[in-house]
Each structure stands twice: as structure tokens, then as C-alpha cells.
Amino acid sequence: MENFVFSSRAKTTNLVLMGVGLVCLVLSYFADGGEGHHMRFWTNFLHNSVFFLGIAALAGFALAAFTTAYAGWFVQFKRVWESFAAFLLPGLFLMGVIIVGIWTHTTHLYHWNDEAAVLGDAILTHKSSFLNKWWFTFGTIGFVGLWYFLLGKMRNISIAEDNDTGDKDFSYYRRYKKYAAIFLPIFGFTSAAMIWQWIMSIDSHWYSTMFAWYATASLFVAMTALTIMLLIYLKSRGYYLGVNEEHFHDLGKYLFAISIFWTYLWFSQYMLIWYANIGEETIYFRERLDNYPVLFWLNLGINFALPFFILMRNDTKRKMGTLFFASAFVFFGHWLDYFNMIKPGARLTLVEMAAHEGGHGEEDHATMDHGGETDTHAGEAAAIHEEADPEEKYADATQLEQGTNLQPADATTGSAIESPGRRITAAQPEAGVPVATDFRGGPPTGDGTEGPREFEAIMDRNEVDVFEPNHFIQEEYVEDTEMIGHLEEAGSHLEEGHTLAFKSGYTLPGLLEIGTFLGFLGGFLYFVMSSLTKARLEPKHDPYLEESIHHHT
Numbered sequence: 001m002e003n004f005v006f007s008s009r010a011k012t013t014n015l016v017l018m019g020v021g022l023v024c025l026v027l028s029y030f031a032d033g034g035e036g037h038h039m040r041f042w043t044n045f046l047h048n049s050v051f052f053l054g055i056a057a058l059a060g061f062a063l064a065a066f067t068t069a070y071a072g073w074f075v076q077f078k079r080v081w082e083s084f085a086a087f088l089l090p091g092l093f094l095m096g097v098i099i100v101g102i103w104t105h106t107t108h109l110y111h112w113n114d115e116a117a118v119l120g121d122a123i124l125t126h127k128s129s130f131l132n133k134w135w136f137t138f139g140t141i142g143f144v145g146l147w148y149f150l151l152g153k154m155r156n157i158s159i160a161e162d163n164d165t166g167d168k169d170f171s172y173y174r175r176y177k178k179y180a181a182i183f184l185p186i187f188g189f190t191s192a193a194m195i196w197q198w199i200m201s202i203d204s205h206w207y208s209t210m211f212a213w214y215a216t217a218s219l220f221v222a223m224t225a226l227t228i229m230l231l232i233y234l235k236s237r238g239y240y241l242g243v244n245e246e247h248f249h250d251l252g253k254y255l256f257a258i259s260i261f262w263t264y265l266w267f268s269q270y271m272l273i274w275y276a277n278i279g280e281e282t283i284y285f286r287e288r289l290d291n292y293p294v295l296f297w298l299n300l301g302i303n304f305a306l307p308f309f310i311l312m313r314n315d316t317k318r319k320m321g322t323l324f325f326a327s328a329f330v331f332f333g334h335w336l337d338y339f340n341m342i343k344p345g346a347r348l349t350l351v352e353m354a355a356h357e358g359g360h361g362e363e364d365h366a367t368m369d370h371g372g373e374t375d376t377h378a379g380e381a382a383a384i385h386e387e388a389d390p391e392e393k394y395a396d397a398t399q400l401e402q403g404t405n406l407q408p409a410d411a412t413t414g415s416a417i418e419s420p421g422r423r424i425t426a427a428q429p430e431a432g433v434p435v436a437t438d439f440r441g442g443p444p445t446g447d448g449t450e451g452p453r454e455f456e457a458i459m460d461r462n463e464v465d466v467f468e469p470n471h472f473i474q475e476e477y478v479e480d481t482e483m484i485g486h487l488e489e490a491g492s493h494l495e496e497g498h499t500l501a502f503k504s505g506y507t508l509p510g511l512l513e514i515g516t517f518l519g520f521l522g523g524f525l526y527f528v529m530s531s532l533t534k535a536r537l538e539p540k541h542d543p544y545l546e547e548s549i550h551h552h553t
Contacts, residue, residue, distance in 0.1 A: 004239060004532040014526040021519005028512045031505065036350060040505045042107045043346045044513055046098055048520035050198050051338050053091030053144070054219035055226060055524070059084030060151040061187055062223070064180035072544030073250055073551045076243055077231060079539065082155045083531035084223065087524055088148040095140050095198075102133050110136075111204040111349055123205050131201050139197055143190040150183040159535045161542065173543050191216060199338070203345035206284045210269045215341065217262040221303070222334040224255045225327035230528070232324050239537055245318040246551050252317030252326075259307040259330065266300065287344050291500040295508055299340050302333030335517060339509055347506045 029041040059081040066074050074081075101107030111117055111124065112131040118124045124131065154176055161172035192212035200211050208214075228251050234240050273281045288296045307330050316322045504510035509517075539545060 002536050002538065004234075004529070004537055006529045006533050010529060011526070014522040014529070017518045017522025018526065019519070020515050021517075021522060024512045024515030024519060028505070028516065031512060037108045037353065038106075039108065039346055039350055040512070042098075042101065042109050043342055044505075044516045045094075046109060046198070047335075047338055047342050047513075048516055049091065049094040049098065051219070051222070051335055052087065052520055052524045053095065054215075055223045056084050056087035056091055057144075057147055057187065057191060058216070058219045058223040059227075060088070060147060060154075060183065062220075063151070063154065064183045064187070067177050067180040068184065070544075072547030073247065075542050075544045075548040076247070076538055077227075077240060078158075078542075079532060079535060079537055080227060080230060080234075080528075082151075082158065082535075083528045084227075085148075085151040086155065086531045087527050088144060088151065090523075090527060092141070092144045092148065095144065099133075099137050099140060102136060108349060108353065109346060110201055111352075112201060127204070131197070131204060136197050139190075139194055143194055146190070147183070147187060150179050150186070154179045154183075158539055158542070162536055162539055164541070170543050172541075199341050202342055203284055203348075205280065206345075208269055208273070208281065208284070210265055210272075214262070214265040214269060215338075217258060217265055218303075218334045218337045221255065221258045221262055222331050224251060224258065225331040225334075227251060228255065228327040229324055229331070230525075232320050235320075242538070242549050244551070247548075248320070248323060249314075249317045250551075252311055252323055255323075255327065255330065256307055256311040256317070259303060259311075262334075263300075263304040263308075266304070287348065288340065292340070292344055292507055295336070295340050299333065299337050302329055303337060306330065306333070336509070339513070343506050347500065347503070351500070 025041060025044065028044050029038050032038055032040045062074075063078060063081045063085065098107065098109070102110065102113055105113070108114070110131070112127065113133060118128055129135075157172055157176045157179070161176075164172065195212045195215045196207075199215060200207065228248065231240060231243060231248070231251075235243060270285060273285060307326055310316055310322065310326045316326075500507075502508075505513055
């Protein structure tokens, strides 16, 4: 069949899913109540909005990339990707809800949106030229709007090509390819910036240069999996009869290959951060390993082990049932991946807000496992430090070694940890007082004397860092200063031994999260299927259509 008919049964199914999602969103708004600042609602809304908007954007990226590469195998079903990409417009409206929440301060998703927190935080002050509501607003509207404009032009040209029988010089195709070539570099740079804004800045003190690659690869796999499932559904309804097992084999190869690429990025990011052992970086994985181990390893298992072992065989990528099964699990797995990116950082913000408000009775703090230790606030510790004699301004290096690092300190190496925080000098104030080494146990200076040594203090919002006993510590200089106020902010709420109790919707997805996901999926599919009805399923005048029909590789 040349044209898609959106059946009443399919409409009803998607509308029911949308209704379930709406109910779950409303319930999640009241699940946390006032004390939770409705964080469960806002994280669920952001999670699904970014996830499905990202799938739309990556479908447009696939269209543009294959077009500029003169590929023809995908042309038969390119209307599916064009319909995916059209969801950028409703996705932009969904992100508009987040923007309104940021401007009205009804959401506390982003720590950097609290002006008082930024003023008292050197790291956030340093990042404030990028992490601010103006950048978030105009970046979201401007960049997503530009993506939609360019991909919309491509779709309009493609439909116009169908309606024109006199295009002998392929002028439509050349114009289509021109917009595709314009879209690619723009999307490459701007998508990274928006992923940093939307997702990475939830953990506002943390950053990774690989994060944009990682998050984009996750979306590409999810987009490919959803494409496979939708094509199998459409074939079962009598559409796309020309799409054969060779096309599915190619899609299966992309599903397998990008899953391995995602795993490569996952491992590279984790391994480099673990090996460098820098506190500002390790805290992201330390938080997830300590408080969300099931989620952390389940994410890797579903998104690597399952597609690796199922799709490695050549024949499994040609079997519709096996391919649909793998695609469904991988699609959900990468939704879970975004859950893992968003929820722990948002919950950590709640814990810190409870600490600032004196909310020791807040749920997250109250359910924290303190490991039998006494809870001591960093502000009190700082005050005691100021009142003490110089000889008493010492601390225990054991906590530094255990507090922020994924691997224990090495007493045999002298390499210091580099950190963009506050530089400290451990100096000898008077004869007979030993000089501090770095926390990996570095030796005295090269000339054999006990001269001054410098090391980097690991300072982040989750740990109160302390140093070796019997060493007088004086500040040499401050660059990107981490001040006492930052220590007070961190408190001792997440020191070694403090773990968060299980909490549905954060530790693992609850029924409200699953229902919200199904609602957004229903809305996405409703929009895509409605879009499919507006043009022929196969672009009959595309110059590469015949290559796609006779695709037998």
C-alpha cells in the first residue's frame, strides 16, 4: 500500500497510553509533596521530554548523514525518519514547560538556577556564563528551532519531489542534500551544548568531555531500535512490502555496532575517570556505585551484554521476532540509561536542599544510612578550625583517601592529583614539624630536604575533604576558589559511610516512571503515525529509490 491509514484501533491504543502517562505524571507531582519540591514529577518530565526529542533529532541526523554520503538503501522507509524528526516541534513545546519552571523557580532540577547557591559556590560561579537560565532558554528555543527548520525544509522538498513528475535534473534531490549538509555541522556542535545544558548540568559540579558523545550514542541506538520495531509493525499491517530482510539486516548491524560504540564510550569514560582518580570526576560514578548499584550495572547489562550476545550472529539480524525482542529491550535499556543520568543528581540536589534548610527530618536525609557515624556539619567544622591553634589545624588523611576516590591511595607513587579547585601548600612552619606529602604518599622534594610540597585538594559539593595529621596547611593561592561557604554547602551528609536508602522513582524506576514512559511513547507514536498519513510511504521520485528496492547486500 502506498499510503498509510491511521486505524482507529491504533489511535485508541496510543490515546490510552497517553492517558496512562498523564495520570502517572499527575500522581508523580504529588508523590514527593512539598518537601520533595515535586522533584519526581520534574525529573520524569525532563527525562522523557529529552529522550523522545533526542530520538527525533537523531532520526534527522541519520537522514542527513546517509543523504550526504550518497546512501540509497534506506530510501524506501525514509518517511519514517522524516516523521520521527517532525516530533522536534512538540518536543520543543515540552521543553518549554521546563523553561517556564526554571524562570518561575517552580523546579529545582538545576542547582545553578539558585542565585544564592551560585554566589556561594566558586565552581558554579565559574560556569555561570554558560549555566544560566538565559543560555538554557535561548539555546533550547534557538537550536531546537533551527533543527526543526532545516529538517522541515528537507521534508517539504521530499514531498514536493513526489508531486512533481518533471524533475529530470534532480533539482529536488540536490536541494535536499544541500539542507542535509547544512544540518550536520550545526547539529553536531549545538546538540553537544544542549546535552550539557539539559542533562549533564544536573550534576552541576561534574563534567566529562565524553558525555555528549555518550548521550548521543545512547539516543542513536534507541532511535534505531524504535525504527526496527515500527517497521516490523508496519510490515505486519501490509505496508512496506519492499522492505526486506536485507534492510532489517542493515538496521540490525547498526543496532549492534552503535551498541558496541556506546559500550566503548561507557568504558572509556569510566576507566579514564577511575584511573585519573580526580575527585571532581569520580564523584559522579562514586555516587551511582554507592547508592544505585543495581541501576548502574543493569544499564550495562541490558545495553551491552544483551545486544552483544543476541545480535552477534548474522542470522539473528534477519529474524523479525529476534530482532524485535532485542530492539524492545535495548530501547527500554537506553531509556534506563537516561534515567541513570538524571535521577541520582536530582536526588542529590534534594539532599543538599534539605541540609541547607535544616531539614534533618527530610525523607532522603532521614533514610540515609550513616554507618554508625555522628553527623557533623562542615560549617561547624570550619568554625572550630578557625578557633583552633595552628598546631591543631590538622585533619585525618584517611577520610580524604576514602572519601572521593574510586581507587585507594597508592603509598608507592608520588604523583599528585590534579584538580581545578583550590591549590594548597603544605609547608614547614618551623623546624621539626614534618612536611605533608600528597595523599598518594609522595616523597619529600628531590633534593632530599623537607621543603614545601604542593598538592591539590579535592573539593566538591559532596565531600568535606581533610588532610594528613600533624601537617600545617597554608593557602598558597586561590584560582577558581572553593571557599568555606562551599564546605558548609557540602556538609557531611554524604561523607564515607552515608548511603541513601531505596526510594522508588529514584533508586529504580517505579510504576509512575514506567507509566509516564508509556505515555510519552504513545504520544510520540501518535504524532509519527499522523505524520505518515500526510505523504506517500515511499518517495516514488527519489533518484535512489530503485537502489533501495533492489538492496541485496
